[in-house]
Amino acid sequence: MAENTAFSSSGEDIISKAIDVDQEGPQNLSNEELIEYYDIDRTVQEITGSDFKRIALQFPDELLHHSVPVYHEVAAQHVDADAVVHYGHACMSLTSRLPVIYVFGKKYLDPHACVESLLDSMQSSHIEPKVILLRLDVSYAHKTNDVLLELRSRLAPRISVLCNEITNKSLPVNGRRSIAGSSSDTTQNPQITHDMIFFVGGESLTLANILMTNSSCEVHSYDPHTRSARIESMRINKLLMRRYAILQKARDADVFGILVGTLGVASYLPLISHLRTTLSRAHKKSYTISVGKLNPAKLANFPEIECFVLVACPENSVVESKEFLQPIITPYELEIALQKEPNWTGRYELGFEQVLVSQSTNGNENEVSTEEEDLEQPVFSLVTGTYRHAKRYGVKSSNTQDGLSSAVAIRNQDNALSVLPDSAANEFLQSRTFKGLETRLGQDAPSVLEQGQSGIAKAYADDHL
Template sequence: MTDVPAVSTFSASGEDAITRTIELNIDPSNTQNIAPSDFLEIYEIERTVAAIVEGNFKRIALQFPDELLCHSVPIYRLLKSKAGEGHDIYVLADTSYGSCCVDEVAAQHVDADLIVHYGHACLSQCVPETYPRLNATLSVVYVFGKKPIDVDDCIDQLGRCLTTQLQQDTTSNSNNRPTVLLRYDVGYSCRADVIAHRLQNELQSLNTRVLHDPLPTRLDPKTTVQSPQTFEQTGAESDEDSFTNVIIAYIGGESLNLTNLLMTHSHCEVYAYDPSTRSAHLQSHRTNKLLMRRFAMVQRARDADVFGILIGTLGVTSYLPLIAHVRKLLARAQKKSYTISVGKLNPAKLANFMEIECFVLIACPENSIIDSKEFLRPIVTPFELEVALQAEGTWSGRYVLDFEKILAGDSENDIGATTEDNGDDPDQPTFSLVTGKYRQAKRYGTGGNETLTEETSAALTLRNQDGALSKLADSAAALFLHSRSYQGLEAKIGEDSPSVLEQGRSGIARGYSDDHL
């Protein structure tokens, strides 16, 4: 047990606050209990050094998630000693947004020409040229780590589950050859080839093909990263009935990656093997429940008139066109929108924007779905916004997270058509499935082709010579401020005399010194 200092809890001693011992409960599964002798193999030190030397990179940024920061110093020392002189190495201790994305913005703070990304990665395509200030020659090396897995048990558990499912599918539909797509957490990519080969042999008697695409470990400028294979790439999309012959085998524990997989592949049966519990189960039975939760968010978005567009990434390709796309949709539907960049999200940050009724998050697929009850306002994805802006509010169950697919879809034209159809009667009330009552929607702007980026600062508020608010324009924030009973401190310009400057408190917040009082 840690010795507790004899100083009282309410003591004003600043030294006690600094020297106090804090016990940390670190999850062993996150750090993998790596011994110093295993760093070379698990974190692929030799491969990383070879990439640094061959590419002659001068400034290297090491990006770690929070749970792997405790390993940053040993890895830094190993790379520094093996790479030799002429290579400056920096550790990125915090990421601007999600740790699964390559933080190109933080890397440019040290003018890095190479990023070594450690731990879990979403493998979202980064295109630096979409952000002019980024270095177009930035390269990325992925080091996923090597999570332990019993391959024999994995093949045995998944083989039995898949055999049973495939036998049922063969009985009901014998025309199409069944397909198994192998997906996995990136930490198990080191054994994926072996698992795919053995799983193919296990299911060979059922005339089943096992598809598996190796994950990229290196990203060079002007190259594209192919996302893991989906059922659209198997040729099964030509016939909707053939969806029954596509089964997904996932290796990994409960995560956002698995949740997104279930939602974006709702027509497929998904079996997941968890190496930590050594068990395999059918996971697709949760798909309907997950989609219904998101549909509830869509209904709350339908009742909103003021939206906040949250910037959750600055490096994923097509994020700028997607922001422009969302602004255009909201302007066409005569909704008010504000673009906000707050870094990592938390309820306290978003609670500051009380006038906003719903947020639209532009982030990588793994960070797009926020399903926390702690947030005051709903947070939806761009695809969910498209569904919410439809006049009928219908949803086929199809779910899209990829930026390119959203931009390539024809949902924009559909929304434009439904909005124009309702333009004959702008005062027609709509029924809310959230409150169970009819509501009158507020309309901002003209609803034409004007975009929010064309508005000037004068469109927000107009003030008189005394600085007081004299007129409210087409601004949701100004209207909300006007409706509040407390609108901030009164300026009283020229009425109060200037205050005398005094010495404030000093020291640590827990033990301020009040000797001057």
């Protein structure tokens, strides 16, 4: 059998895939410990109190080994309800038409050791913070109030400590989702800005997103697994430098693919419409593709696309695209890449609403008049270090009637013509050496019908080999 490649596989890897168990999480739990860790009593109370009829338990891969015992504990309390219970890390934008109860688990955390390490790390800082924002990974959220009280008792009175709410359930209201409940009794006042962040948790997408969206703040992180704290300034710079390099590749692209990675966020439709309009105004070609979980083989099916824009929840918007053939950027990065003179101060946005609000505020300033723009002007690429002539889609050529010069292409060796106006896929196909087998309809006599083989592929009935 031929070896699998990056673009095709036998599917055997899905069946034989080894799942990484969360080593920091619980391994061998008694029934009492399982009930405590997965907050089963609260979950059952939420379900029965709402008089639901059926439930679905949803586990991430790394917690699947606990799914059966958790199911038995919930079923033992005669729960049969109409809701979704999501265990482990969850995107806060996760939505469905059903209520969702979030159960994050309760990993061990020593609040005193945590605060002690963070304050030691803070001593190396060159700034005197006035407002500190405390953020905890969801699996340590049950200790939020303990850490908060310890911090406030150890810090000077002139330093304020804020903390974001972490939701534990959400309910659909008129097709949208309202968030209810919290693991903390404190919330962040959006009018108060913070100048330092304390994060409690290990390496995760949450930490990476915090670093990118708070590049102007100093971030100190504490890892309960190693019981150590550190300042994250160097990581912030490296993350932003990688995103800036990807952004420069996006500036060289003329054909974009809008990847719809979620259908559960309320504002995804207005955002997709906005992205299409923005790309069209910049004379770029766009294709909209609905995808599930991203992988290189799936996106390799669209070789004519030069850059992808991922529309997903904030938790999963930033994708390290080293394994992918083309760069994958966020909607906010696209806004910057399409500017004539990119102006990036390091500010970063991941939420849909922020991108749409920013566009509605500065929309008139970003519009480019085609009369004033020189469409033939070469563009300098920081990636290749050379000038390039960008392809312009949606623009009528002045040298040909109705702008059909790039739309007319030879369809086959018999010089038959096909007209596909403004088709990036057609242009890409014509540039390929192999364009597929010729159908030759009406030119060849049909073959004589013969009896085919029967059976399965590896052992046909008449196969004697």
